[in-house]
Amino acid sequence: MKRSLLTLGLLASVCLVGPHGAFAGQAPGAASDPDIPVSHRDRVYSAEQFSNTVSVTDPVDNKLVGVIRLGDPQPANFMPLYTGQVLVHGMGFSPDHKTLAVVSIGSNSVTFIDTATNAVKHTTYVGRAPHEAFFTPDGKEVWVTVRGEDYVAVLDGQSFEEKSRIKVPAGPGMQIFSPDGKYGYVCSSFNPETVVITVADHQIVGHVKQDSPFCPNIAATPDGKQVWFTLKDTGRTEVFDAKPPFAVLKSMDTGPISNHVNIVRNAKGSFAYVTIGGLNEVKVFRTDDFSLAATIPVGKLPHGVWPSGDGSRVYVGLENADGMTAIDTLTNKVIATSPIGQAPQAIVYVPNAVPEGDGTQHLQQLGVAGQVAHLSLGPMKTVGSTGAATGEDKAPTSVSLFDQGLIQVLQVAVTGLEPKQPYLLALAQQPNGEGALEPISAFMTNPAGSAIVNASGAIRQVVHGEDQIRRRYLVIAAGHADKPGPIVQVQLK
Incomplete structure (x- = not known):
């Protein structure tokens, strides 16, 4: 009996060990979160600003499942009575992986989508030119950076209605949270300043100097130690301490049109993947000494980037190629590129997005978007x-x-x-x-x-x-x- 219990315990521990080690944890989660192996239940989503679609890709075979059409192409969306979404751009998802939050810059909206059925659950309209939206780690709030103004709109995580605003430097670009849910980090696209905000009471408690004003993207490491952000105007990437006093740890030239950054943990360590739009490359940096670990040619104008639930892959949206590229993170080689909609911006990888069924409801073919x-x-x-x-x-x-x-x-x-x-x-x-x-x-x-x-x-x-x-x-x-x-x-x- 003791041997049986011991065997069961060992089996249970093995089940929690991914191919790259136990409890590796991938962004935006914590390092203590278990890895989630790639499966047909996972989905990669891309927000596409000219076809006004969200493409849905199965990561196992890197095949487009279909698109969620949120709006029409030009010139139909010029009409004064138009009701669809325009310039579909930003993207986040809930901690339970059941809800996708999609930001449309032109129509000032956040559309909430059921990941299992692809159905629109709610649309919330916020201020001028929102850019990104993400749930707090406890799922109670959704923070939306309203880049055309000077605040973060705070939505209720259940009703999706706006409940408060956090005033920040004008032009907030994106927000991401510390894995423990204590801090929100908000960079700016108009001012050379990132602010740190306590999630519990919405108070600014830290300021980080940006080398230049235009920050489009920000990511926190799962170990809770670092925050990385890109500067699109100067082609730089900065890293700062995720805890007080939030000191800058590194600032480096990464290349023209440095777009998005995300974090991967695998058997070789912890790495930051940065999309360099002007070079058609993804650059990979170690998070321990900030050295360049790899340079990966991917295709025209790489933009959004997100890791799989086990860190074995990174997905990259190619803005000027209408493609989704998959990269093996152990070899840093491109293993597949699949077609998606027009001009993909932000992308997210959502493990277990479709817990049952084929997940094809409410999807359409690419059509003119391809x-x-x-x-x-x-x-x-x-x-x-x-x-x-x-x-x-x-x-x-x-x-x-x-x-x-x-x-x-x-x-x-x-x-x-x-x-x-x-x-x-x-x-x-x-x-x-x-x-x-x-x-x-x-x-x-x-x-x-x-x-x-x-x-x-x-x-x-x-x-x-x-x-x-x-x-x-x-x-x-x-x-x-x-x-x-x-x-x-x-x-x-």
């Missing part, structure tokens, strides 16, 4: 037989034309230019930029010499020469629309 054309821009080197410029850059400026039906949304992830300078995206008569320019959008580069440029129109037909339209070529010129300077980037083959 249609996109891709181009690249770079310094002109030679002109090939097709008349298009050719040349090999490590990470040329990527261009995506997201089909909206009659028109497209154009998104250009510009890299390799002079910092803090005015430029013009335009159409040229010739592949080398010669002839009169037709301006599309004027923009200013950030301190890292990068920019994200958007426009709408029937642009694909023009740059491809479709439907008997005279072909023109995308170029970037220095200067302003009323006085363009020399051509600095041209459309590549």
Whole structure:
């Protein structure tokens, strides 16, 4: 009898040991949480701002299950009586893994979705241009950073109604919580300051200096020791002590358009995965000495990043490739890329999201959301037989034309230019930029010499020469629309 009890105890302990060790715990949970092996019950969700969809992916075979359509594409969503969501962007989930919180920037909303059925349970409207939403570790509250204003909207975790506001520096970008639920960390997208707030009484108890104003993303390590955040404007990543006095531990250059960061714990240690949009890479850093452990090429404009429940994989949304990439964290190699909706932003991995059934209710096919054309821009080197410029850059400026039906949304992830300078995206008569320019959008580069440029129109037909339209070529010129300077980037083959 004693032997039987001992055997049962050993078996129970083995069941709690994941492939990378016992009680590894993955963000946003605590290190004491058991690992949850990858299964068909898990789901990876991506928030897609131009198709206004949430794509749902099965991580076992990295297959798209379907999309939750929260809104329509352009120009339908321009109507004054439109009721759908616009610019689906941010994402979080409840501690019990039963509820997804999806932020839509354009319609100022947080949509709460049942993970088991994909049904919308509630929509809460908050202030101007919310960015991210996440449940507190006890599930009692949902904090929403209202980036267009100067506060965090606090919603009730059950009714989803707003119950209070926490005033913070203008432009709060994202919030995440310490694993023990004591602190909330809120970085800013408009001011160079991150604040630390006590969850119990909503009081600011700490201030952390950001190297620059534009922080889009923040993550806490499961051991409760560190907080990492990215700075998209300067291409940097900072780390600070998760406990008082919240001292900065490290600040480092990570690369242009440093987007999101998340934490993985496995047999090799604890690591921060940072998506570098301007280099089309994910960089992996050790959390003990902050050394660079790996650089992983993934595809155009990596954005959101989230680990599986056992830390064996990391998932990355590719904003300018409409793809979801899976990375094996022990080898740091890409093992799969699957199609999703247009311009994925935040992503989350939710273990046991579908406890029973096939989880396909209320899902639709990609449809027009899966249609996109891709181009690249770079310094002109030679002109090939097709008349298009050719040349090999490590990470040329990527261009995506997201089909909206009659028109497209154009998104250009510009890299390799002079910092803090005015430029013009335009159409040229010739592949080398010669002839009169037709301006599309004027923009200013950030301190890292990068920019994200958007426009709408029937642009694909023009740059491809479709439907008997005279072909023109995308170029970037220095200067302003009323006085363009020399051509600095041209459309590549």
